[in-house]
Amino acid sequence: MSAALEGSASPGPVLVVIPCLNEKAHIEDVVNTLASETAHIVLQIVVADGGSTDGTCEIVRRLSASNPKVTLMHNPERIQAAGINRAVRKFGANAKFLIRADAHASYPKNYCQTLLEVQARTQADSVVVGMRTVGHTCFQKAAAAAQNSVLGNGGSAHRNNRAGRWVDHGHHALMTIEAFTAVGGYDEAFSHNEDAELDARLVDKGFRIYLTDAAQVTYFPRGSANGLFRQYFNIGRGRARNLLKHRKTSKLRHLVLAAVAPALCLMLLTPFAGWFAVPALAWAFLCLGCGIFVGARLRDRCAMGAGIAAMAMQAGWSFGFFSGLLPAKAMPAAASGAVRRDQAAR
Numbered sequence: 001m002s003a004a005l006e007g008s009a010s011p012g013p014v015l016v017v018i019p020c021l022n023e024k025a026h027i028e029d030v031v032n033t034l035a036s037e038t039a040h041i042v043l044q045i046v047v048a049d050g051g052s053t054d055g056t057c058e059i060v061r062r063l064s065a066s067n068p069k070v071t072l073m074h075n076p077e078r079i080q081a082a083g084i085n086r087a088v089r090k091f092g093a094n095a096k097f098l099i100r101a102d103a104h105a106s107y108p109k110n111y112c113q114t115l116l117e118v119q120a121r122t123q124a125d126s127v128v129v130g131m132r133t134v135g136h137t138c139f140q141k142a143a144a145a146a147q148n149s150v151l152g153n154g155g156s157a158h159r160n161n162r163a164g165r166w167v168d169h170g171h172h173a174l175m176t177i178e179a180f181t182a183v184g185g186y187d188e189a190f191s192h193n194e195d196a197e198l199d200a201r202l203v204d205k206g207f208r209i210y211l212t213d214a215a216q217v218t219y220f221p222r223g224s225a226n227g228l229f230r231q232y233f234n235i236g237r238g239r240a241r242n243l244l245k246h247r248k249t250s251k252l253r254h255l256v257l258a259a260v261a262p263a264l265c266l267m268l269l270t271p272f273a274g275w276f277a278v279p280a281l282a283w284a285f286l287c288l289g290c291g292i293f294v295g296a297r298l299r300d301r302c303a304m305g306a307g308i309a310a311m312a313m314q315a316g317w318s319f320g321f322f323s324g325l326l327p328a329k330a331m332p333a334a335a336s337g338a339v340r341r342d343q344a345a346r
Contacts, residue, residue: 012042012094012095012096013042013043013044013094013095013096014041014042014043014044014095014096014098014099014112014116015044015046015087015088015097015098015099015177016034016044016045016046016098016099016100016101016112017046017083017084017087017088017098017099017100017101018031018034018045018046018048018101018102018103019048019050019083019084019102019103020047020048020049020050020052020056020102020103020104021049021050021051021052021056021078022053022054022056023054023056023104024054024055024056024059026103026104026105026106026220027047027056027059027103028059028063029106030101030102030103030105030106030107031047031060031063031070032063033106033109033111034101034107034111035063035070036109037111037113040110041112041113041116043069043112045069045070045071046071046072046087046090046091047060047070047072047073047103048075048086049073049074049075049083050075050076050077050078050079051076051078056103057072060072071091073086073087073090073091077188079188079190079191079194080186081185081186081187081188081190081194082186082188084098084100084185084186085185085186085188088177088180088181092177095177096176096177096178097116097119097174097175097176097177098174098176098177098180099112099173099174099175100172100174100175102217102219104219104220105217105218105219105220106217106218107215107217107218108215108216112174114212114214114215115127115173115174115212115215117214118174118210118212118214118215119174119176122210124166124208124209124210125175125176125178125179125202125207125208125209126172126174126175126176126199126202126208126209127173127174127175127209127210127212128167128169128170128171128172128173128210128212129170129171129173129211129212129215129217130171130211130213130217131171131216131218131219132216132217132218133147133148133218133220133221134218134219134220135220135221135302136220137223138302138305139223139225139302139305140220140221140222140223141300141303141305142295142303142305142306142308142309143221143222143228143306143309143313144303145291145294145295145300145302145303145306145309146309146310146313147219147221147309147313149294149306151287151290151291151294151306151310152306152309152310152313164213165210165211166208166211167209167210167211168199168200168209169195169199169200169209170199170209171195171217172195172198173212173217179205179207182205182207183201183205183207184201185198186198187245189241190238190241190242191234192234192235192237192238193235193237193238193239193241194238196238196239196242197238197241197242197245200242200246204246225308225309225312226312228309228312229313229315230316231313231316232312232313232314232315232320233316233317233320233323234320235316235317235320236257236316236318236319236320236321236323236324237320237321237323237324238324239254239317239320239321239324240320240321240322240323240325254321257314257317258318258321259279259318260283260315260317260318261318261319261322262279263283264280264315266279266280267280283311283314284311287308287310287314288308288311290306290310291303291304291305291307291308291309292304292307294307
């Protein structure tokens, strides 16, 4: 344990919440990695399950039988925001810190301890981390190459190793229970982009968010273009609802992405004039060309498909963004179904 943590007051019990739904492939590794740290800090690990049907719950029950620090909690609302809020209400009374971990990811050794050390050193109200995407199948490698580059992340600080600084948003990792409860926890009306929405309220209330380079999460991407489109449709929709709620100016990368859907819709007018196709074709060629460049730089043939993955992500985000600007009751049934399906995949 570092001097920073040794020299501070004991952190006391730390609540770790892992919201999940059908994560049989990853949940055991995630829980075991985090639970291995209990020799140095007191962890209460709660898996907030939204109704898994793939055997995830059976795995967690087996793990909890051999480790009393692991608990399975049913999350009837299914979405991550509700699951984390429920876990904090039920298990967070004696905890000073909340650590959020995602099931569809992997974590480095001593992840929780590292976050606590960073918090002790910076006295941040929230410590966020960088994220690196790793793919296994050929398409996943293409998606990972896109998400690890500006092509797919737009230059977001926590996706481009611009760490070790104060930020207004990042991938959620550690937060003081005091700050979390002071702003009312996650807004359960948000199925996606709930982290950015919470960060907006933290900043408005004067709480400080620190992006550390001492720990990084490894994320596993969707395995198909359709899955990426659905995921980013919901992310874009959440971003629009965030914008409407907080009335803040959009960042340049969001405005650029928002232009994709109108460009694609213009193609419907190509029977009247060919130039209507120019914006969409220019976007497609730019994505494909940048994807080939990214793959060549990585010396990975699969990664050369990063442009295809990026097109699915960007188009999904853009259509989702405009969907999010509509009243909830005006949302098309197909889009509403995409929200529910992606909740099950998160």
